Amino acid sequence: MNTGKVTIDGQVVEINGAKNILELARRVGIEIPTFCYHSELSVYGACRLCMVEVEKMGLVASCSTAPVDGMVIHTNTARVRRLRRMIIELLLANHDRECPTCSKSTTCKLQKLAKQFGVTKVRFGKRDKQLPIDESAPSIIKDPNKCILCGDCVRVCKEVQGIGVWDFAFRGSETQVSTAFNKKLSDVACVNCGQCVAVCPTGALTVKSEVDKAWEAIHDPEKTVIVQIAPAVRVALGEEFGLDSRDVTGKMVAALKKIGVDKVFDTLFGADMTTIEESMEFMHRLKNGGKLPLFTSCCPAWIKYCEQTHADMLKNLSSCRSPQQMFGSMVKKHYARKIGKKPEDVICISIMPCTAKKFEARRPEFTTGGVPDVDVVLTTVELAQMIKEAGIIFDELKPVGFDNPLGMGSGSALIFGASGGVAESVVRFVAGYTGGEEVGRVDFYPVRGIKGIKEAEIEVEGNTIKIAVVNGLANAERLIQRIKNGEAFYHIVEVMSCPGGCVGGGGQPGVNDTAARVKRIKEIYSLDAVNQVHKAQDNIYVNKILEDWFGGPASSGTHNDLHTKYTPRKRISGKPIDINNAEKGGSVQVSVCVGTGCYLRGSYDIMNKFAELIKQMGLEGHVDLNGTFCLEQCDKGVSIKVDDEIITGVTEENVEQIFKSHVAIKVDLAVNS
Amino acid sequence: MESPQRKFQKLQQIIDKYEGKASQLIPILQEVQEEYRYLPEEVLTYIATAMKLPPATVFGVATFYAQFSLIPKGKYVIRICDGTACHVRGSELINQAVRKELNLQDNQSTTEDLQFTVERVSCLGACGLAPVVTVNDTEVYGQMTPEEILAVVKKLREEG
Ligand code: FES
Ligand code: FES
Numbered sequence A: 001m002n003t004g005k006v007t008i009d010g011q012v013v014e015i016n017g018a019k020n021i022l023e024l025a026r027r028v029g030i031e032i033p034t035f036c037y038h039s040e041l042s043v044y045g046a047c048r049l050c051m052v053e054v055e056k057m058g059l060v061a062s063c064s065t066a067p068v069d070g071m072v073i074h075t076n077t078a079r080v081r082r083l084r085r086m087i088i089e090l091l092l093a094n095h096d097r098e099c100p101t102c103s104k105s106t107t108c109k110l111q112k113l114a115k116q117f118g119v120t121k122v123r124f125g126k127r128d129k130q131l132p133i134d135e136s137a138p139s140i141i142k143d144p145n146k147c148i149l150c151g152d153c154v155r156v157c158k159e160v161q162g163i164g165v166w167d168f169a170f171r172g173s174e175t176q177v178s179t180a181f182n183k184k185l186s187d188v189a190c191v192n193c194g195q196c197v198a199v200c201p202t203g204a205l206t207v208k209s210e211v212d213k214a215w216e217a218i219h220d221p222e223k224t225v226i227v228q229i230a231p232a233v234r235v236a237l238g239e240e241f242g243l244d245s246r247d248v249t250g251k252m253v254a255a256l257k258k259i260g261v262d263k264v265f266d267t268l269f270g271a272d273m274t275t276i277e278e279s280m281e282f283m284h285r286l287k288n289g290g291k292l293p294l295f296t297s298c299c300p301a302w303i304k305y306c307e308q309t310h311a312d313m314l315k316n317l318s319s320c321r322s323p324q325q326m327f328g329s330m331v332k333k334h335y336a337r338k339i340g341k342k343p344e345d346v347i348c349i350s351i352m353p354c355t356a357k358k359f360e361a362r363r364p365e366f367t368t369g370g371v372p373d374v375d376v377v378l379t380t381v382e383l384a385q386m387i388k389e390a391g392i393i394f395d396e397l398k399p400v401g402f403d404n405p406l407g408m409g410s411g412s413a414l415i416f417g418a419s420g421g422v423a424e425s426v427v428r429f430v431a432g433y434t435g436g437e438e439v440g441r442v443d444f445y446p447v448r449g450i451k452g453i454k455e456a457e458i459e460v461e462g463n464t465i466k467i468a469v470v471n472g473l474a475n476a477e478r479l480i481q482r483i484k485n486g487e488a489f490y491h492i493v494e495v496m497s498c499p500g501g502c503v504g505g506g507g508q509p510g511v512n513d514t515a516a517r518v519k520r521i522k523e524i525y526s527l528d529a530v531n532q533v534h535k536a537q538d539n540i541y542v543n544k545i546l547e548d549w550f551g552g553p554a555s556s557g558t559h560n561d562l563h564t565k566y567t568p569r570k571r572i573s574g575k576p577i578d579i580n581n582a583e584k585g586g587s588v589q590v591s592v593c594v595g596t597g598c599y600l601r602g603s604y605d606i607m608n609k610f611a612e613l614i615k616q617m618g619l620e621g622h623v624d625l626n627g628t629f630c631l632e633q634c635d636k637g638v639s640i641k642v643d644d645e646i647i648t649g650v651t652e653e654n655v656e657q658i659f660k661s662h663v664a665i666k667v668d669l670a671v672n673s
Numbered sequence B: 001m002e003s004p005q006r007k008f009q010k011l012q013q014i015i016d017k018y019e020g021k022a023s024q025l026i027p028i029l030q031e032v033q034e035e036y037r038y039l040p041e042e043v044l045t046y047i048a049t050a051m052k053l054p055p056a057t058v059f060g061v062a063t064f065y066a067q068f069s070l071i072p073k074g075k076y077v078i079r080i081c082d083g084t085a086c087h088v089r090g091s092e093l094i095n096q097a098v099r100k101e102l103n104l105q106d107n108q109s110t111t112e113d114l115q116f117t118v119e120r121v122s123c124l125g126a127c128g129l130a131p132v133v134t135v136n137d138t139e140v141y142g143q144m145t146p147e148e149i150l151a152v153v154k155k156l157r158e159e160g
Helices: A021-027 A078-093 A109-116 A152-160 A195-199 A211-219 A237-241 A248-259 A267-288 A300-309 A311-316 A323-338 A356-361 A380-389 A411-417 A421-435 A473-484 A514-530 A540-550 A556-562 A596-600 A603-616 A655-672 B004-017 B022-036 B041-051 B055-064 B084-088 B091-101 B146-159
Strands: A005-008 A011-014 A051-054 A058-061 A072-074 A140-142 A167-169 A176-178 A205-207 A224-229 A263-266 A346-352 A376-379 A453-460 A463-471 A492-496 A588-593 A623-628 A640-642 A645-647 B076-081 B116-121 B133-135 B139-141
Touching (some): A021 A051, A051 A078, A078 A109, A152 A167, A211 A376, A211 A380, A224 A248, A224 A267, A224 A323, A237 A248, A263 A267, A267 A323, A267 A540, A267 A556, A300 A311, A300 A356, A323 A346, A323 A556, A346 A380, A356 A376, A376 A380, A411 A421, A411 A514, A421 A453, A421 A463, A421 A492, A463 A473, A540 A556, A588 A655, A596 B041, A603 A655, A640 A655, A645 A655, B004 B022, B022 B041, B022 B055, B076 B091, B076 B146, B084 B091, B091 B146, B139 B146
Parallel strands (some): A005 A072, A463 A492
Antiparallel strands (some): A005 A011, A140 A205, A167 A176, A453 A463, A588 A640, B076 B133
């Protein structure tokens, strides 16, 4: 451990393990400005805003300089201040300064620091080149003209999510943060988690707003507008109004009523259904030798990641729809009928801490009679904006309760908002299910908290059930590799993509760092502690609706309406690699998949074998061969496509026979006809 | 010209030769570029897949270094030095003359027919011969003038 003493602005400070001068200064109450430093990410040291003066050393970047015994550090000299101003001014010169119309206005760090350091004019003119804005993705908008190249998004996507959608491309004055080949965000492996938006200090990455869609529905007299609110929203919305979470839930309902929605329901209701369905599914798998571990399926970013990366594990995913989608399905398929409306005349708006939920709501399988189950997804920040836009003084609202019948939720449902919450809810349910009434409250501490990977065990009817809880997809990947290598076994794995769980979602307010997340987690558990309805099965409304609308839990009714299926998904769009020289226009088109899944299964050899067979059988000029990236059958690879037909499970053994029966035969037919 | 299939096999061999190590990405890209004469998007995606790297990372490296090209280069790559010595001795006039002759637009460096690519480079290390022009890195022309470069282009055109 790094020890000794340093002097910071005249104060003597123990180093006490501090990794860099910046952290040490924060400990003694001095905030050094930064753009590219995040304690959760690797140190990059590029923005130079954090410069301080160290005697005998001169100017150093405090984020990447370790304190050394005896150092004398000055953080507020004339030189340091001049430098900070200059850096901010230079960044502003190259930054599209459309602040009033930028959705990050007032939360933008560049704006904040410009004010803080008294930068009142920019002497260097304006950005001369305008790059195109990418609005292709359902959740995230990228405006490269506002990027200051701090690389925070690059590192969060690589290090926390293990995906690496963003990287620096080109160089010098041309440098940009870009997707692969500058493709649209919707064409690459982005899982829409919004963690890049959360760390972006400017308006270069923002959430795609659906506020206007929501207003439109609310103002349409033909439509019945129903709102559902996710658990993590209520512990963060207060931040937008400078309040803690006390009474926020009730005020939030009151605000929505004032805004003019017809019914305010609770996603907690859907979460309780999820707990029940998922627990039953787990018990069924456990008793009948089904696929284990069971992975949770509430997090849409995780689901997309799994579809892209682990097609062989899709059967391990719980078939339960997420609480948002269970709720949406319930509204469109049952509630609408109950109130005598067609699904298209009931608009379901969900308010989520999450940006990936916007993507989830658009999945084609989540529709009823051709209309989406969830029509509009607003983030916590978007809801706050609507409340402000409507001129509602939030603080003065009288708390109001949720509407019935879909407005009641248990404490178990509430804790879905924190990493470990889904696992704990299942534990509570199973304890009650097997132990009966006298079980009482079950608080399961080992799965709580912000730690990236947590493990726990419980006893269920003589079996030891092993549970793992992960947050952050890079952590999920580590755990999956251990499971695949046989180094670890679990019965249940809960995965949430965002650090800390949904409380840290990409749609949460302004400062969305570890400290804010830890605070929100604490608030979630304190709300849970006072909730009279503890376990999912204690929610009488849920039990009643399960019986009345679906014919009971884990029934064919719930199976049809509340469960789903998953499909392999490609990671990147693009054209195939040309393999043979047939001056295109051969009569049969053959594509061999060289996507990750098939590549690992040896598609390279299959490809060569095909090329060889084409030659051997004298079919050159008749068969066009190419390598394509992912036919979305990754679990059954090696996959090939012959004209429009996809054939899976091609191996070294059957390749010749498949070639003859599916490729050569077509050439014959074409030639002879 | 080599068949696409041969190239594809070479591509895999190059990756195998370096055991797909991320640290060897640059030499891999160099060798692959020699095969394909440039780095096509689909080939970079293949490299990323085989090396288990995010495609964005491979793209980042490929666009960082001036030696890599993501668009096909011409049969003849004409490099005009723009180092200090060549610059003061009028290399820009040579550049303009060639570009005009080949009808290259502002951001265009390769002719439509893929015959010529014109690039500016910083200091070829032959300042004594300034201004310097190279063709395909093999032929070096010193003390060039706008007239002479046009003669070189003419000669290359005749060679086809
Ligand atoms: S915060 Fe230290 S260099 Fe950016
Ligand atoms: S990798 Fe997806 S089908 Fe081949």
